[in-house]
Amino acid sequence: xxxxxxxxxxxxxxxxxxxxxxxxxxxxxxxxxxxxxxxxxxxxxxxxxxxxxxxxxxxxxxxxxxxxxxxxxxxxxxxxxxxxxxxxxxxxxxxxxxxxxxxxxxxxxxxxxxxxxxxxxxxxxxxxxxxxxxxxxxxxxxxxxxxxxxxxxxxxxxxxxxxxxxxxxxxxxxxxxxxxxxxxxxxxxxxxxxxxxxxxxxxxxxxxxxxxxxxxxx
Amino acid sequence: xxxxxxxxxxxxxxxxxxxxxxxxxxxxxxxxxxxxxxxxxxxxxxxxxxxxxxxxxxxxxxxxxxxxxxxxxxxxxxxxxxxxxxxxxxxxxxxxxxxxxxxxxxxxxxxxxxxxxxxxxxxxxxxxxxxxxxxxxxxxxxxxxxxxxxxxxxxxxxxxxxxxxxxxxxxxxxxxxxxxxxxxxxxxxxxxxxxxxxxxxxxxxxxxxxxxxxxxxxxxxxxxxxxxxxxxxxxxxxxxxxxxxxxxxxxxxxxxxxxxxxxxxxxxx
Ligand SMILES: Nc1ncnc2c1ncn2[C@@H]1O[C@H](COP(=O)(O)OP(=O)(O)OP(=O)(O)O)[C@@H](O)[C@H]1O
Ligand SMILES: [Mg+2]
Numbered sequence: 001x002x003x004x005x006x007x008x009x010x011x012x013x014x015x016x017x018x019x020x021x022x023x024x025x026x027x028x029x030x031x032x033x034x035x036x037x038x039x040x041x042x043x044x045x046x047x048x049x050x051x052x053x054x055x056x057x058x059x060x061x062x063x064x065x066x067x068x069x070x071x072x073x074x075x076x077x078x079x080x081x082x083x084x085x086x087x088x089x090x091x092x093x094x095x096x097x098x099x100x101x102x103x104x105x106x107x108x109x110x111x112x113x114x115x116x117x118x119x120x121x122x123x124x125x126x127x128x129x130x131x132x133x134x135x136x137x138x139x140x141x142x143x144x145x146x147x148x149x150x151x152x153x154x155x156x157x158x159x160x161x162x163x164x165x166x167x168x169x170x171x172x173x174x175x176x177x178x179x180x181x182x183x184x185x186x187x188x189x190x191x192x193x194x195x196x197x198x199x200x201x202x203x204x205x206x207x208x209x210x211x212x213x214x215x216x217x218x
Numbered sequence: 219x220x221x222x223x224x225x226x227x228x229x230x231x232x233x234x235x236x237x238x239x240x241x242x243x244x245x246x247x248x249x250x251x252x253x254x255x256x257x258x259x260x261x262x263x264x265x266x267x268x269x270x271x272x273x274x275x276x277x278x279x280x281x282x283x284x285x286x287x288x289x290x291x292x293x294x295x296x297x298x299x300x301x302x303x304x305x306x307x308x309x310x311x312x313x314x315x316x317x318x319x320x321x322x323x324x325x326x327x328x329x330x331x332x333x334x335x336x337x338x339x340x341x342x343x344x345x346x347x348x349x350x351x352x353x354x355x356x357x358x359x360x361x362x363x364x365x366x367x368x369x370x371x372x373x374x375x376x377x378x379x380x381x382x383x384x385x386x387x388x389x390x391x392x393x394x395x396x397x398x399x400x401x402x403x404x405x406x407x408x409x410x411x412x413x414x415x416x417x418x419x420x421x422x423x424x425x426x427x428x429x430x431x432x433x434x435x436x437x438x439x440x441x442x443x444x445x446x447x448x449x450x451x452x453x454x455x456x457x458x459x460x461x462x463x464x465x466x467x468x469x470x471x472x473x474x475x476x477x478x479x480x481x482x483x484x485x486x487x
């Protein structure tokens with residue numbers, strides 16, 4: 001079974017073809033990097049695979065049609081995290097959203113869930129700001145919230161859209177270590193968009209390039 | 219203490235209690251979703267709907283609710299990301315609704331007094347049936363809030379993130395819009411179609427100056443909103459002022475005070 005199977009995927013935004021007949025298979029447990037110039041449609045592809053974008057063609061996630069799949073198996077780390085948020089949630093609460101999504105509406109947030117969240121805060125390096133409001137933190141810190149939120153969601157496949165953008169040198173290194181540890185620990189499938197081909201994990205087997213609405217292996 | 223036995227006063231007080239509670243919660247959602255224009259657009263849709271109701275001879279509150287709920291299905295897609303600014307779209311919708319209302323007023327011989335009373339409201343003449351509507355919508359808002367709290371939190375935090383982690387974001391978002399539409403239209407006779415917008419916008423804005431978590435935002439916003447309603451009613455009773463306008467002026471004063479108070483607290487630190 002493939003983690004993601006994409007057949008003839010096309011995306012048109014306001015009359016403009018952004019992605020054209022993309023065919024792609026992502027193996028279960030693999031680590032894939034997607035690269036390409038600005039504006040080529042990398043984010044559009046990621047959003048589409050996370051079910052956030054209308055498309056034509058067929059997308060299967062873990063063997064099931066994307067439209068019918070349980071979304072909590074998909075983890076999404078968006079590009080350009082907003083740091084000016086109006087919602088007065090603490091970092092802890094924002095990360096817990098991933099856990100609530102996993103648990104569903106009825107299950108109470110248990111002691112164990114709290115532990116999972118605290119652990120994710122620790123490994124993402126934001127334990128020290130867990131009580132800060134999400135509207136009062138930096139862009140890089142808010143990127144880490146997204147990562148922690150995805151960790152607690154325990155998805156099977158994770159899409160990261162330029163997760164290293166905005167991180168300082170130290171955090172970038174930490175991030176690579178973190179991905180490596182998480183990848184080995186949870187054995188999820190990972191698809192990451194990045195411009196920084198020097199900074200990709202050693203276990204990444206496949207680098208794809210998006211160009212002229214089409215995708216090719218490099 | 220004549221007001222304690224005044225039937226009209228007591229009825230108005232009960233109606234405004236529900237109004238205040240409903241607006242405190244609804245307003246917080248509108249504030250968090252950062253869609254203030256939704257309130258304006260809906261207020262005008264409710265006004266046009268009520269005028270429409272009067273001109274064809276059905277209950278104006280019901281026709282207001284109908285047009286208002288229908289408009290949330292135009293407002294929803296406009297508030298989605300992408301395309302041009304949703305605020306421009308809301309501006310167009312609100313002008314259209316206002317024009318429609320004026321057209322109906324001109325052509326159907328509705329008295330301008332009657333029309334105006336729908337804009338400013340007059341809670342002293344609400345019917346018992348209106349109070350039932352208000353109580354029902356307030357109850358539904360609280361029930362919805364309690365049942366879907368986790369999902370609502372995720373949606374008001376970040377709609378895209380909520381959708382991506384598998385929360386039924388569309389269901390929550392549209393439910394919030396519809397509850398807002400019902401609140402606005404059922405209040406067309408209490409605070410009035412135009413002023414209700416202020417009661418949705420001002421209390422959460424004032425509350426946000428002090429709230430350092432989500433629960434306190436809801437609670438403070440509701441307190442400010444209920445207080446504005448009650449104080450507005452007393453002011454109107456004792457000084458013979460229009461109720462809706464008094465309510466909004468008191469809410470605005472609370473907002474101004476919240477600003478000053480916050481500045482003073484910040485200055486001391
Ligand atoms: N709502 C929209 N309507 C029309 N075109 C859009 C819309 N959103 C994005 N686009 C266009 O789609 C193209 C792809 O955008 P996308 O964000 O996917 O690029 P990207 O590869 O992620 O770029 P970057 O490296 O800057 O993040 C861009 O050319 C952009 O102009
Ligand atoms: Mg991008």
